[in-house]
Amino acid sequence: MLTESAASTLPSVSEKLRKAPTMESKPNLLNETTSRVVAQEEPTIFEISQPGRVGFSLPPTTIEETAPAAKIPSLLLRTDFSGFPEVSENEVVRHFVRLSQKNYSIDTGFYPLGSCTMKYNPKINEEIARIESLANLHPFWSSSFLQPALAVQYQLQELLSEVTGLPAFTLQPNAGAHGEYVGLKAIKAYHDAKEKLGAPKKTKIIVPDSAHGTNPATCTMVGYEIVPVATGPKGVVEVEEIKRVLSPEIAGIMMTNPNTCGLFETHIVEIAKLIHSVDGLFYMDGANFNAIVGRIKPADLGVDVMHINLHKTFSTPHGGGGPGSGPVGVREDLRVYLPTPLIVKNKSGYEIKEQGPENIGRVSGYLGNFSIHIRALTYMLSLGSTDDGSTYLKKMSSAAVVNANYIRHRLKDFYHIPYDVLCMHEVVLSDEIQERKGIKTLNIAKRLMDYGYHPMTVYFPLIIHGAMMIEPTESETKETLDRFCDVMIQIARECEENPDVVLSAPTHTFRERVDELRAQKQPRLRWTPLVNSKS
Numbered sequence: 001m002l003t004e005s006a007a008s009t010l011p012s013v014s015e016k017l018r019k020a021p022t023m024e025s026k027p028n029l030l031n032e033t034t035s036r037v038v039a040q041e042e043p044t045i046f047e048i049s050q051p052g053r054v055g056f057s058l059p060p061t062t063i064e065e066t067a068p069a070a071k072i073p074s075l076l077l078r079t080d081f082s083g084f085p086e087v088s089e090n091e092v093v094r095h096f097v098r099l100s101q102k103n104y105s106i107d108t109g110f111y112p113l114g115s116c117t118m119k120y121n122p123k124i125n126e127e128i129a130r131i132e133s134l135a136n137l138h139p140f141w142s143s144s145f146l147q148p149a150l151a152v153q154y155q156l157q158e159l160l161s162e163v164t165g166l167p168a169f170t171l172q173p174n175a176g177a178h179g180e181y182v183g184l185k186a187i188k189a190y191h192d193a194k195e196k197l198g199a200p201k202k203t204k205i206i207v208p209d210s211a212h213g214t215n216p217a218t219c220t221m222v223g224y225e226i227v228p229v230a231t232g233p234k235g236v237v238e239v240e241e242i243k244r245v246l247s248p249e250i251a252g253i254m255m256t257n258p259n260t261c262g263l264f265e266t267h268i269v270e271i272a273k274l275i276h277s278v279d280g281l282f283y284m285d286g287a288n289f290n291a292i293v294g295r296i297k298p299a300d301l302g303v304d305v306m307h308i309n310l311h312k313t314f315s316t317p318h319g320g321g322g323p324g325s326g327p328v329g330v331r332e333d334l335r336v337y338l339p340t341p342l343i344v345k346n347k348s349g350y351e352i353k354e355q356g357p358e359n360i361g362r363v364s365g366y367l368g369n370f371s372i373h374i375r376a377l378t379y380m381l382s383l384g385s386t387d388d389g390s391t392y393l394k395k396m397s398s399a400a401v402v403n404a405n406y407i408r409h410r411l412k413d414f415y416h417i418p419y420d421v422l423c424m425h426e427v428v429l430s431d432e433i434q435e436r437k438g439i440k441t442l443n444i445a446k447r448l449m450d451y452g453y454h455p456m457t458v459y460f461p462l463i464i465h466g467a468m469m470i471e472p473t474e475s476e477t478k479e480t481l482d483r484f485c486d487v488m489i490q491i492a493r494e495c496e497e498n499p500d501v502v503l504s505a506p507t508h509t510f511r512e513r514v515d516e517l518r519a520q521k522q523p524r525l526r527w528t529p530l531v532n533s534k535s
């Protein structure tokens with residue numbers, strides 16, 4: 001809860017709310033972006049099953065001799081189908097279509113999930129990834145057969161080098177966190193090699209407290225001790241803080257830029273110089289590259305190593321834990337430490353080249369998540385260049401930043417914004433104003449679902465009280481942003497005038513509020529039939 005003195009510094013929203021647009025209180029009908037979730041309980045396919053029901057029946061075959069089944073040895077032929085669902089074709093179709101409609105996706109509505117960059121995935125990416133000659137390749141074919149695939153990957157590496165300024169790239173890592181691991185292993189290999197030649201032992205990595213949770217986890221996995229530094233009053237790391245912890249044992253810094261408060265680390269150049277002064281390396285977590293790509297080359301800021309989340313910046317799909325790709329770029333003298341093999345170009349074409357003895361080893365089966373590489377490259381090439389010769393990536397990142405600032409501007413009278421300065425691709429609000437009415441971030445997020453939106457990211461970053469992190473991305477129209485802001489203002493009004501409606505939300509969704517604590521502590525991980533139980 002807020003202290004009394006802190007509460008008195010917060011603005012009163014009631015006056016502002018009187019002038020703000022109003023909406024009817026029939027949430028689900030208000031939003032044309034609502035995913036039209038079928039509001040009925042869906043049994044499992046086993047529960048629909050009825051003995052003897054079949055999906056289709058064909059007349060007996062007259063070509064048994066050549067039918068594939070005839071060639072399967074009887075020993076291997078299944079005769080007992082008990083336990084399989086027995087359902088008609090239309091039941092199967094309806095069941096799975098209904099399930100698919102329960103999903104919320106970027107194709108069904110605005111997805112303001114901060115830190116995740118849920119931008120629209122253009123369908124041309126899918127078209128290209130499905131081209132047979134690319135989709136049907138086998139990774140064990142010889143590299144002469146794989147030339148088209150290697151060309152795709154090589155070109156992607158080259159473009160990533162161009163936009164980051166880092167000359168050497170590996171596409172092997174299959175996620176952002178995987179990229180962090182590879183980057184830090186390369187940093188460790190670099191220092192280990194120098195220590196063998198008599199350099200001081202490096203044991204620590206500086207990690208700001210606004211870091212993505214994967215950063216400290218990665219440092220620990222690689223065997224480094226973490227030296228935390230606090231974010232300053234302006235939401236960025238101050239130079240003095242770095243000077244305070246600088247020592248010869250510092251192996252480097254791991255800094256997310258733009259950081260998880262959605263702000264550009266304004267002292268990054270000076271901080272990089274300080275890190276280099278103790279022969280440390282600068283690792284930039286480039287997962288938020290969407291905000292600056294095309295405008296700034298991280299190498300120009302002093303960055304030595306960085307990963308990029310292709311699934312955030314370059315419009316490839318996100319899934320639960322994948323399918324992702326987190327390529328890592330390094331400065332030239334660190335190339336030897338990248339995982340083996342690398343894709344290189346020589347006079348006769350593209351080659352899968354094993355690295356020398358310094359490499360950190362293979363980190364992925366084959367050459368990474370190839371179909372994601374195709375999609376990312378398609379996205380970059382399909383944007384093309386602007387008249388002045390720069391790429392449309394610059395326009396894209398600018399639009400992402402403008403959209404986030406538009407939301408910041410529209411909501412700042414109704415929600416507390418801890419760092420109310422020009423933000424990058426995402427804006428972070430807090431629940432400090434609404435807390436006076438006993439309403440917390442979680443309630444606001446749940447109420448947003450009543451209006452048909454996927455909630456924003458909540459309680460992250462940890463350093464912001466009741467954080468609500470909103471990332472609109474560049475893909476959205478002004479009308480979509482306005483509608484979302486109108487809903488957020490309406491919720492702010494409800495918090496003032498009718499707090500119970502927010503506290504009990506969601507009430508217009510297929511599932512009402514679930515007991516999240518119980519779901520965490522006592523998860524039911526095994527399905528047991530509710531009807532037609534045979535066991």
Ligand SMILES: Cc1ncc(COP(=O)(O)O)c(C=O)c1O
Pocket residue numbers: 115116175176177178212214256285287288309324326
């Ligand atoms: C700043 C930052 N770093 C690292 C990651 C980890 O990426 P991944 O989820 O692909 O492992 C994310 C994920 O969104 C991120 O936002």
